[in-house]
Amino acid sequence: MSTTVFRIGGDLEVRRLGFGAMHLPTDPGPGPDRENALAVARRAVELGVTLIDTAYMYGWGANEELLAEALHPYPDGVHVTTKVGIARAVPSGEWMQDGRPAALREQVEQALRRLRVERIELLQLHRLDPKTPLADQIGTLRDLRAEGKIGRIGLSEVTVGELAAAREIVDIASVQNRYNLLDRGHEPVLAACEAAGIAFLPWATVAWGRSGATAEVAAVAAEAGATPTQVALAWLLGRSPVVLPIPGTSRIAHLEENLAAEGLTLTGAQRLRLDRLSGGGSALPGEQA
Template structure:
């Protein structure tokens, strides 16, 4: 499986795993979730994505239970900037809040440094310089290794890069949802990792005629074609498909071996 160096110095395999869908409640569902996380690593996945938002940290704790002590080449990236208030969630990227969230993430993941920490959403109530300045300070203190963003526009990315080095962007993007083309192009030009979330849902549920035809020709699923298309679309793309099923996990990882021809890529709209 191909690799990409996030931030220029953190090598990971290009097809990662999104842990958002893993159940965290006790019982058989949790045991299965742990098995799925462990299987992802067994299959060669080295980039695993989670967030403070996922279960209020319960997803981070699940990954630590499943994988700690982490294999040397495995990177668990998490996100901060969205917190629970009562029964609801809100953006909160005030510097003091980000510090608390990062410290909680370090404790839950059982690490001394989070190698890639992404701002889950830009907080509209807090100056961008304050949000990213806090993450820059945490990086300089050694608590995080690299700073990333999520769901940003090309303009927001440009402004952020004036404040701190940006190693990654995590936006919604897939074969059938290309609304962030401009952000992907900016990332490719700068060598910034682009982690598309929801990379296969559209491909699996809304198959176009061309997509279905290519999948049939290759003897694979439309979801696998969607992932293969992403890997071919740009060398900076690191898809992070998520699932709670072992069969889907193995199917997703196998997509790294699916090779699309130039003619097939053209038909898919590349």
Template structure:
């Protein structure tokens, strides 16, 4: 039977189907009520892993999660990401992994999320202008100082993962991955071998899963939606897979969460596996 939980870093237990907070609206004051309602409903539905980032609203996403959920349930993990910064001159976002920037963003995240320690902190992207050892060394120092519990990466190759692990233990990887986009299958395989959590984003190819006849057929057989089939396939595909589908809609949130209860037959799994080819 497929496990419904995973221990990130070997010691932090979360439910395997999480929630990506990126789409929560934060641009206008009137957005807050709707965003708070979605976040609270996610927790009511049993979700124990919520993903956010400094880049999402320049910290506004972190703030709305704190407003909605603080004081946090003891089993809830809110993981955030650093390493993308907005230029004060142009307002444009760009990769920035300089140690002083990472330290500053972590301090802001701690304040916005109203916590003393970020149990899982992920590097949003590797900054090619800063040595990787310097970026991860800064995060390791923050971990050693007690501000961070575990460290993860996002959008990395197998080679980058190997290089990163020479500097610090890596607890998670967050790469783009779904039923019809398996470019990062080698990274998933590496994560399986090392017991590293794999958090796929763009989990359902932005709602186009139903365009595939195979998905629609399995959905009809299970009395489910194509989105639910794609999420169920992710959970079935690997024991280290922790999907984080995002939405600003309570109805879609409930649809996504129900996918954890779907069970694929071996024949259905084989049909879905064949979509992307060998």
């Protein structure tokens, strides 16, 4: 079985199988949905999750506030990584990239306040902004790191070339790209991360549930006495030691199912059958991470 921990940036030790908070409802009002969301976040930590992924875009800060309500003061070793660089367009309300230095600084300051921390151990740029020079975007995060407001810098949805260009400006500790058993379009980026020891956080880890509809995945799951979701996650964990899956859910039963995938060992023959699968589809409408 592959190791269950990874040191992001060489020193921030986390459990490789994390939790993506994107699907937790962020309605600020009290009620059963919010209580359930709080319970899911707390259960993740109870089960040993140490890396929780969120973003300003998830509820425009409400997801960060939810996690702080559920978990603050954070147990030792638990880290919430968040993402900045996305803003709401006015008046449409649609999202857009915003990597202007002032905007990034403001989003980081607000994230610190919402998460109730003085330093964000891993801060990721949600999307590169084509309207802002890369040096200004990455340079701003570098400056914030020097000021002690963030510990490590990551990127999301980048190419090999963009990753290389960013690394000329500052050390990059993580990359968060869409990648799963059926969608391996970012294989070259994963290879670059593995070569450099950079954490690779795949999102859409189970292909939005489509893995279970694939006959080969279903067959392997039946052989292994596991669910298709667990097979998809076990495949990711075995794919490379730098892969840190962050499956998301709003249900405790699914959370427990996901985390149990860490104990599933696929045989070499099963992995070979799964390796032959490939999707490569684009994101579904409304799916962003």
